[in-house]
Amino acid sequence: MRAIDHHAWTNRWRGWHPAEKLLPAGSLLILTLMLPPLTTAPLVLAGMALATVRGAGVPLKALLSVLAAPAAFLLAGIPFLAVSVDFAEGVNLHLSAEGLRLALTTTVRALAAMSCLAFLILTTPLTDWIAPLRRIGVPAGVIELILLIYRLIFVFFERALTGHQAQTARLGYSRVDRSVRSLGLLAGNLFQRALEQARRLEIGLMARGYAGELRVLSPQWALSWPRLAMGLGLVGLIGAASDLLGRGLS
């Protein structure tokens, strides 16, 4: 999670208007879901991987590690889709062509869709989505909650990490039963600290005139039409190529 956040803040396309990234990636996601997957999905996957790694300069390793978890789930699912069980005469396992095709299309389609999402989360920090969310009318309370959670996750992550290190240093995780106990103590301690932190944060905010609303300046982006046009052009290209490939294959 920290790696994702790091790349989101430091990649080359960080300063772009979120729409310039959301519109092309969102359109590709829709294409992936609508067009025949065998021709579309590989193109989308390649396009998004290129955009993430070559374009935004996110290391390939980071992209792969984001895709690794869903990929593992997909691979685990392949046997269940490809193999059918027949109970007619005893137990028979069939490897049907239909099943294989289904497994393959589902897997590539899901991976391609994931690559669109991976592109978005690796190139755009969560906070850049706040202004768009506000514009489409998400209530202020929800947005404040998102912002506070995002900020405090890192504060508590740090506390949890140092607490864990301190416990490890005193052999708190040397045996299974001790590990369970130590983890329980750590969780209890973090909970208590969270409450204290909330109280002190309120003092700090009140000192700056907090009156129930967390308002801050929204970042200003200039929407670049050429970049947006290029992104959507890529989407058109992938759509057309997939259509051509589909005709060629059939």
Next chain:
Amino acid sequence: MTTPLPLLAARGLEYVYPGGVVALRGLDLNIERGQKLAILGPNGSGKTTLLLHLNGTCQPTRGEIRLDGQPARYDHRALNHWRRRVGLVLQEPDDQLFAATVGQDVSFGPLNLGLSAAETAERVREALESLRISHLADRATHTLSFGQKKRVAIAGVLAMRPEILVLDEPTAGLDSHGVNHLLGALQQLHEAGTTLVFSTHDVELAYAWADEVALFHEGTVLCQGETAAVLGDREALHRARLRPPLLLEVMEALGVGQDRSQPAPRSREAVLALLRERLGEPVSAMPVGTVFTHLRRGPSG
């Protein structure tokens, strides 16, 4: 001659925490316009509780806070007005920073003052500049170092342009470079007319930097006065469980600053220069042990 009314003052301030722990035991404090006041005392003596009274966060159990000589009120409007004038910076920056980026966090206070987006952006720029952290404006808050977070927390309060800036242990946790950087920025604010109040347990810092010192011990102010006078009062320091500043002790050992006509120098450089003059050779080139032997024997020749 009439003395001007203190900008902010505490009279007979007492505070008992819910649960019965007595934090403040009837203390008096005066903050004059344009001064640098150090509230000096050991850890755990109640300094933070006192600072929380200075912007109305805590309401005293007995006694009162006076703003421009008027007893402070604690209704919503009065508190807003009060906090506009008195900015408070907490010791732990993570207790104060809540927004995702530095620029956004600093914009919080000015927006609460009701300023427009353009004015707010200007205030943010100015506050970051005065703490020399303009380059951090678009950084994510959670990627900053402790010292950087500390400066951002101060900038967030500064952007509201308070008359009085109250800082809780501003140098705690900073390395010497961070301390110098911070004090440089605070000195500029002071020269621009901001009244500074800071709590510290660091006698050397108070000696080097404050105009006035309030000696704080177990919930009371033992004495308040000019820095040299308060820190020269060994008996009071002893009662507050503090040691006199090293520079002052060195000067006493050299017999400097005993009479009023020739006050003891307060900066490290000035003391070193004096030592050099007395010893007749470059002090910085000498091992520390030699310096002390020289001091014990007294200036030779």
